[in-house]
Structure formats: C-alpha cells, structure tokens
Amino acid sequence: MPTEISEKILSEVIKTRKSATHKGNYGRILLIGGSDNYGGAIIMATEGAINVGAGLTAVATHSVNLTALHARDPEAMFIDWHDKGLPALIKKMDVIVCGPGLGMSTMAQQLLKILKENVTAKQTVVLDASALDLVAQDKNFLPSNAGHLVLTPHQMEWQRVSQLRIPFQTDQANLTALKQLVPQGNVTLILKSNHTHVYGEDGSVFINPIGNPGMATGGMGDTLAGIVGGMIAQFGPDLKTILAAVYLHSYAGDQLYEDNYVVKPTALSQSLPKIMKKYATSLEKC
Ligand SMILES: NC(=O)C1=CN([C@@H]2O[C@H](COP(=O)(O)OP(=O)(O)OC[C@H]3O[C@@H](n4cnc5c(N)ncnc54)[C@H](OP(=O)(O)O)[C@@H]3O)[C@@H](O)[C@H]2O)[C@@H](O)CC1
Ligand SMILES: Nc1ncnc2c1ncn2[C@@H]1O[C@H](COP(=O)(O)OP(=O)(O)O)[C@@H](O)[C@H]1O
Numbered sequence: 001m002p003t004e005i006s007e008k009i010l011s012e013v014i015k016t017r018k019s020a021t022h023k024g025n026y027g028r029i030l031l032i033g034g035s036d037n038y039g040g041a042i043i044m045a046t047e048g049a050i051n052v053g054a055g056l057t058a059v060a061t062h063s064v065n066l067t068a069l070h071a072r073d074p075e076a077m078f079i080d081w082h083d084k085g086l087p088a089l090i091k092k093m094d095v096i097v098c099g100p101g102l103g104m105s106t107m108a109q110q111l112l113k114i115l116k117e118n119v120t121a122k123q124t125v126v127l128d129a130s131a132l133d134l135v136a137q138d139k140n141f142l143p144s145n146a147g148h149l150v151l152t153p154h155q156m157e158w159q160r161v162s163q164l165r166i167p168f169q170t171d172q173a174n175l176t177a178l179k180q181l182v183p184q185g186n187v188t189l190i191l192k193s194n195h196t197h198v199y200g201e202d203g204s205v206f207i208n209p210i211g212n213p214g215m216a217t218g219g220m221g222d223t224l225a226g227i228v229g230g231m232i233a234q235f236g237p238d239l240k241t242i243l244a245a246v247y248l249h250s251y252a253g254d255q256l257y258e259d260n261y262v263v264k265p266t267a268l269s270q271s272l273p274k275i276m277k278k279y280a281t282s283l284e285k286c
C-alpha cells in the first residue's frame with residue numbers, strides 16, 4: 001500500500017531563510033522547452049520555479065517566446081535555444097527541467113542530445129512532457145549520467161515510455177518498468193493523475209491524497225515541473241523535497257478551488273510564496 005503524503009512534509013522541507021545568504025544559495029535552474037507553438041508551457045514552468053524561490057532561473061526556448069517570457073517574468077534570464085552558449089550554461093546549473101512545450105522536432109531532439117552530453121553527476125534533471133515522449137521513441141535520449149533524474153509523466157506519457165497501458169499501471173508494474181528504464185536507480189517517478197503516485201529510488205511508493213478537478217487545465221503539469229525543479233534547486237534532490245513539491249502544488253490548487261471554479265496554473269504559481277512563508281514560519285516557531 002502506498003504511503004499518503006501529508007501536510008507535515010511542507011514544514012519538514014521548507015526552511016526559513018537565513019540572513020547571511022544570497023541568490024547563489026538558493027540554486028540555479030535552467031528550463032528547456034517552449035517551441036514556437038507551446039511557449040506558454042515553458043513560461044508556466046518558469047513561473048512555478050520562480051515562485052517557489054529558485055535563486056537564479058534561466059530559460060532556453062525558441063526566440064519567439066522572449067517578449068512574452070520577459071513581459072510576464074522579468075526575473076528569468078533568457079537564452080535562444082539555438083545559441084552555441086547553451087552547453088556552457090547547462091554545466092553551471094544545479095537543476096535542469098526539460099520538456100514543457102518542447103515539441104518533437106529535430107531541434108527538440110538536438111536539445112535532449114546537448115543536455116545528455118553536458119549534464120554531470122552533480123546535477124538533477126527533471127524530464128516532463130515532450131522530453132518523455134522523445135525518450136519513449138528512443139531510450140538513448142535519457143540523460144542517465146545526471147546525478148538524479150525526476151520523471152513527471154501523466155498516465156499517457158508513462159504508457160508511451162513504459163509500454164504499460166493505463167489500466168495496467170499498478171505500483172508493482174510501475175516500479176519494475178522504472179527499474180528497467182533506469183537500472184542504476186538514481187530516479188524518482190512522479191506519475192501524475194487525480195491522485196498522483198510518487199516512486200522513490202528505494203522502491204517506496206507514495207500517494208498524494210489532495211488536489212481537485214479544478215486543476216484539470218492545460219499548463220498544470222508544466223507548473224508542477226517548475227515547482228519540482230525550483231524546490232530541488234533550493235532544498236536538494238531528496239525524496240522528501242520531491243514529495244513536498246507534489247503536495248505543495250495540490251495544496252495551493254485546493255486553496256484556490258475553495259472559491260474558484262477552475263484553478264489557473266498562473267494563479268497557482270502566484271499563490272506559492274505566501275503558502276511557503278506560512279510553513280517556513282511554523283518551523284521557526286517550533
Ligand atoms: N499552453 C501550452 O503551451 C501548453 C502546452 N503543452 C504541451 O503540449 C505538448 C503535448 O502534451 P499534452 O499533454 O497536451 O499531450 P499528450 O502527451 O498527447 O497527452 C494527451 C493525451 O493523453 C491522454 N491522457 C490519458 N491520461 C491522461 C492524464 N492523466 N493526463 C493527461 N492526459 C492523459 C489524453 O486523453 P484524452 O484527452 O484523449 O482523453 C490525450 O490523448 C507538450 O509539450 C506539453 O508540454 C501542454 O502542457 C498544455 C499547455
Ligand atoms: N482531476 C484532478 N484532480 C487532481 N489533480 C489533477 C486533476 N487533473 C489534473 N490534475 C493535476 O494537474 C496536472 C496535469 O499535468 P499534465 O497533464 O502534464 O498537464 P499539462 O501538460 O497540461 O501542463 C498534474 O499534476 C495532475 O495531478
């Protein structure tokens with residue numbers, strides 16, 4: 001039976017910030033994605049990362065997305081995904097999130113190749129959306145040399161990657177498929193649904209008991225990918241950080257759903273700093 005993630009994970013993971021710190025202490029994150037059709041996806045992922053407090057956030061995307069990105073999020077740095085400086089930038093990062101709105105083009109494939117060639121064991125890679133669909137087509141795209149991998153498929157993306165049809169995605173089958181995909185085991189699977197399951201590298205299984213159907217709207221998973229990346233950038237790639245990120249996303253969604261019919265991903269991101277302050281403060285008082 002999976003263990004339920006509970007509210008206490010938030011105060012366990014979210015730390016009150018110390019005075020003698022600067023942005024470099026809260027992690028560097030690069031988000032890669034956003035084709036000419038799907039710019040919104042990488043912007044929503046970026047908003048997730050910025051609003052959980054990543055210290056420095058950079059975005060590698062199609063140049064057509066620059067104005068929209070900077071109009072919404074001047075906190076984010078930008079690099080054209082064709083830029084020859086991308087490999088050097090990847091090397092400077094703590095966390096790389098790849099996939100939201102990436103698409104399936106030759107360029108998208110090239111970007112995954114560049115990521116794989118430049119990532120090191122000190123870094124965490126979060127793969128979402130199109131990046132997972134490309135891995136489903138060719139397992140060589142998996143950046144297995146990263147120190148830690150986090151995969152965030154929805155059920156259909158996981159079907160494509162694991163070859164397990166949705167009704168057959170049981171915890172045991174998912175763990176077996178994950179082991180086959182990443183035999184070295186430095187991987188966490190966040191299998192998204194109305195009650196997301198999280199599979200740790202030690203074979204542990206967790207279920208998220210919260211969340212709501214107001215969250216069933218395009219961009220909600222992109223936002224989660226950014227939240228997961230931003231939390232790891234600050235608090236490290238432990239399973240607890242990942243569980244806290246999943247819980248926080250749904251907790252914020254539930255707060256908004258109390259008096260909104262639909263939960264907009266951008267509104268969810270806006271609400272995160274206040275929620276995090278509350279949980280960090282409660283730890284301070286202990
Ligand atoms: N604003 C933007 O720029 C946005 C851009 N986006 C970008 O679009 C790209 C494609 O990603 P995608 O997720 O939209 O398409 P795909 O992978 O084909 O999945 C849909 C298929 O899976 C099925 N399905 C079954 N179970 C499911 C489940 N639990 N959750 C979800 N789906 C489930 C589902 O079933 P059906 O609806 O038919 O019942 C359907 O057949 C990717 O790069 C992404 O980042 C989006 O992020 C949106 C906002
Ligand atoms: N009915 C629901 N109840 C709870 N959470 C939901 C529901 N529908 C969607 N979600 C959440 O929204 C997110 C959807 O992810 P995904 O399908 O990748 O969205 P997108 O690709 O459009 O950004 C997941 O985190 C999922 O858990």
Ligand SMILES: [Mg+2]
Nearest residue numbers: 129154221222
């Ligand atoms: Mg998605």
